[in-house]
Amino acid sequence: MRASARSLAWRLALPLAAVIAWFGLSRVLTSPTARMMFPPPEAIYDALVRLSTTTGLYGIPMLGAHMLDSLWRLGLGFGAATAVGVPLGFAIGYFRIAERCLDPLVQILRPISPIAWIPITLTWFGVGTPTVVFVVFYGALFPIVLNTIGGVKGINRLYLRAALTCGYGPFAILRKVVLPAALPAILTGLRIGLGVGWMSIIAAELVGTRSGLGYMISEARFHLDIESIVVGMLAIGLLGLLTDRGVRWLQATLVPWHGKL
Amino acid sequence: MRPKLQARHVTKRFPGGGRTGEILALKDFSLDVMTAEFLVIVGPSGCGKSTFLNAVAGLEPVDEGELLMDGRLIQRPGPERGMCFQEFALFPWLTVRQNVEFGLEAKGLPRAERGRRASEYLGLVSLSGFEERYPYELSGGMKQRCALARLLAVDPAVFLMDEPLAALDAQTRLILQTEILRIWGEERSPATRKTVIFVTHSIDEAVFLSDRIVVMTARPGQVKEIVPNPLPRPREDRMRGDPAFARLSMEIWDLVREAALKAIEL
Numbered sequence: 001m002r003a004s005a006r007s008l009a010w011r012l013a014l015p016l017a018a019v020i021a022w023f024g025l026s027r028v029l030t031s032p033t034a035r036m037m038f039p040p041p042e043a044i045y046d047a048l049v050r051l052s053t054t055t056g057l058y059g060i061p062m063l064g065a066h067m068l069d070s071l072w073r074l075g076l077g078f079g080a081a082t083a084v085g086v087p088l089g090f091a092i093g094y095f096r097i098a099e100r101c102l103d104p105l106v107q108i109l110r111p112i113s114p115i116a117w118i119p120i121t122l123t124w125f126g127v128g129t130p131t132v133v134f135v136v137f138y139g140a141l142f143p144i145v146l147n148t149i150g151g152v153k154g155i156n157r158l159y160l161r162a163a164l165t166c167g168y169g170p171f172a173i174l175r176k177v178v179l180p181a182a183l184p185a186i187l188t189g190l191r192i193g194l195g196v197g198w199m200s201i202i203a204a205e206l207v208g209t210r211s212g213l214g215y216m217i218s219e220a221r222f223h224l225d226i227e228s229i230v231v232g233m234l235a236i237g238l239l240g241l242l243t244d245r246g247v248r249w250l251q252a253t254l255v256p257w258h259g260k261l
Numbered sequence: 262m263r264p265k266l267q268a269r270h271v272t273k274r275f276p277g278g279g280r281t282g283e284i285l286a287l288k289d290f291s292l293d294v295m296t297a298e299f300l301v302i303v304g305p306s307g308c309g310k311s312t313f314l315n316a317v318a319g320l321e322p323v324d325e326g327e328l329l330m331d332g333r334l335i336q337r338p339g340p341e342r343g344m345c346f347q348e349f350a351l352f353p354w355l356t357v358r359q360n361v362e363f364g365l366e367a368k369g370l371p372r373a374e375r376g377r378r379a380s381e382y383l384g385l386v387s388l389s390g391f392e393e394r395y396p397y398e399l400s401g402g403m404k405q406r407c408a409l410a411r412l413l414a415v416d417p418a419v420f421l422m423d424e425p426l427a428a429l430d431a432q433t434r435l436i437l438q439t440e441i442l443r444i445w446g447e448e449r450s451p452a453t454r455k456t457v458i459f460v461t462h463s464i465d466e467a468v469f470l471s472d473r474i475v476v477m478t479a480r481p482g483q484v485k486e487i488v489p490n491p492l493p494r495p496r497e498d499r500m501r502g503d504p505a506f507a508r509l510s511m512e513i514w515d516l517v518r519e520a521a522l523k524a525i526e527l
Contacts, residue, residue: 162350165318166364166415167340180354257353260397
């Protein structure tokens, strides 16, 4: 009990220090410009209350509606990236012919930032959810593909030899040995992909939609409503933390043996 | 009696990387292994003994010569030649029981039969009660017992053992040597025993376990000498102190020493 309390104290120490520093800065810097750079915490709190009590889309509070919109767009894009990225990574990692065909394409597309795709996707899908989902998909795809390739290629040869001497063929080995052996790397890819997904979605929503946390931030910017911008940023951080927890839970459930020998 | 396994003039090369050039791992290597024989191969590091084992397993194609089992050419891995590795090669994502059943699934045995056999062999290697543990929860000795159970459950005709005890501490090693002989069926009639090729660089281990000892030369690997082991079976721990045990160990060391010295002079 005491140990867990101490662990919690360590976890909270740095965020708490940041809040206190922010508080201090907003007290010291009181000119109108500085007030915009470091809006005082109580003003941020007021904005939070306002956004949580004003009704928005779906008849629920505005902040919740924006969070919900961002979240399900992220889910769609990230889900599609997983559905495409994992099989693609397996193919490139396991079959030489797939590597020859697909790897150059992956390496050419990979350095193009998902942000760079926003203008052209707007011409394809217009302003709205599909544009945002595409950008998230694109951003999350490459970390997933590359980590899956790494997991498949990095498999301990010994596992393959053990399976071969038991009499297994290549497709059974793919399913029963390569897939579980690559799973830790795949899950790492999902975790990184999720992070990139969050970074991409906000950029896409800044210009590509009429809802979501990115849109909320961009709207607040036009009204010089700095407090709402900070609320939006904090909401992104919170959702990012929660979704990352989700993937970590998946890791603990699917690969409890990982990192232990 | 006709040999279970035959190596005829086997040559194996590995393409070298960059400046090193091609490596000749085995050169004109010929050897007969009898049915139910416990054959131990000793030789210095890098002499090609593991390469030979991998070739018999069907994991490495040979460049020249041929490998035969029961008179038939070995071309690919198969469950009739089971292998045991120095690093255990247990699957970390499977429990002890699932690891043992892994080989049985390849044979297409029904679930109930797999479970029955897994329990039987886990009992034989004294791992009952650890069925639901994961490999990372086991000690090195227990891991190798589990790998042994996996090998036994598949019931191969030939056991290929690539330094299976080399990663274990000295005491566990001695205990497992006796265990391996018990499991092999030392106390039963020779007709029920499997054919074993056991690779090691421990001379004591070779003397304690073997029917015959093959001493290999330094690279390129060739048979330097085949020494029959006259020690009576069943082997017991106290034999390690016998003059005959010491004499044979010394004889083997005399054969290995020169090659071993050559191998470490780089």
